[in-house]
Amino acid sequence: MTGPPWLRDTIARRFALTIIVVIGLVFALANGAALLAGDWVRPSARGMGLVDRINDIVLLLEAVPPAGRQVAAAAVADGSFRVDVQAPGSAGAVSLDAAAHRQPPQPEVFAPEHGRQRLVLRLAGGSATTADRSVLDTGVGAGPGSYVLAVEVQDGGWVVFTAPTRFWGLDQKARNGIKLAVLTLTVIGISVAAAYQLSRPIRRFTEAVRRFGNDPRAAALPVAGPVELREAVRAFNAMQAKIQAFVSDRTAMLAAISHDLRTPLTKIRLRGEFIEDDDQRARLFRDVDDMQAMVDSALAFFRDDLQDEEVTTFDFPELLRTIADDYADQGHPVAYDGLDNLVHRGKPFALKRAFTNLVDNAVKYGHAPELELRCREDTVVVAVRDSGPGIPTTAFEEVFAPFYRLERSRNRATGGVGLGLTSARSVIQGHGGSITLHNRESGGLELRVTLPA
Incomplete structure (x- = not known):
């Protein structure tokens, strides 16, 4: 096939296409696995029941007098998150109220109920603005990477829930491990399949060479595969045909020579009948018989070699x-x-x-x-x-x-x-x-x- 090198079916082109396909499949499978396992690996707060739990805590704290809310908040908190209360009119409450108006609605958090405002911030990778950082530093004291949910209560105060890390769903190490496992298995599987596919023409060529080494009359190898391999197969087939012709001609020639030796051996035996010395005549006949046996064996050997x-x-x-x-x-x-x-x-x-x-x-x-x-x-x-x-x-x-x-x-x-x-x-x-x-x-x-x- 003639044309641009990148259009020819060469080994280099096959390797390049294989690498492109492998990379594309790895990304596709990795993203597909992430989408299919999203609810299991990284479920939403609502899906884990956290929103309902937080709502119950807010309702509980609203029923408590303002003076006792901080004590009640400390009592309902657990090891996964901290609960703080900002009294109405405090600096923290004012800052949180201003920040809540600047932030767009958060789909992960339940919709406002009874006129409450919701504020969701996360201090990680620059996801919070400078103003929001100052709010959190003033009113909450959350560190970098924290997850923060602030809920306004009916009297204008705020209840702030703070978690240092995302504790619902799998942690970051587990998620990274799953991603790495999926990528590794995908790369290994696709690489093995691609390597097998790429090496198949070479294996066929190797098997043909081995078969010809065992049987000189083996059939020619079909011309297939990339350009470089097809050229090698054509050269091998030409060499195989020449060797087969040479061996066939040599075998036929030796068989003809062995056959033609029978005539002079028969003449020698006939002439031996005229030898008067019985002992010499018997020795000559023994030698003729030995030669005849060798000729017959050689003919049988060459005849078997010629048969297919x-x-x-x-x-x-x-x-x-x-x-x-x-x-x-x-x-x-x-x-x-x-x-x-x-x-x-x-x-x-x-x-x-x-x-x-x-x-x-x-x-x-x-x-x-x-x-x-x-x-x-x-x-x-x-x-x-x-x-x-x-x-x-x-x-x-x-x-x-x-x-x-x-x-x-x-x-x-x-x-x-x-x-x-x-x-x-x-x-x-x-x-x-x-x-x-x-x-x-x-x-x-x-x-x-x-x-x-």
């Missing part, structure tokens, strides 16, 4: 029991221990060839072969054991090399041509698995195959 079997579901334990039964029919019993049923997804014929090669090694080079199948979390583990002599740890990796044999004589009576483990590992790695070797403490060798569940 469809992935399907199958019963894994049944596949292993079939291999054990086949060897039992040949007079080589193979014990099976493990799960009775396990539905697995893969290429059953290829896996059967691979495990047949592993069991074949256990039969040829050891005795009392065993098969074990276990499922561990997200993996399937198959163990092929024998009670033979084992192999040196230095040869654990070498035995997987093509045509490698621990027994160097190349005598077919003591083993194959050295392609069994190579072919088995190729199939297992093509399924995203691995194969490792371990010498058993009780004697013998264990080949452990791990496959994705």
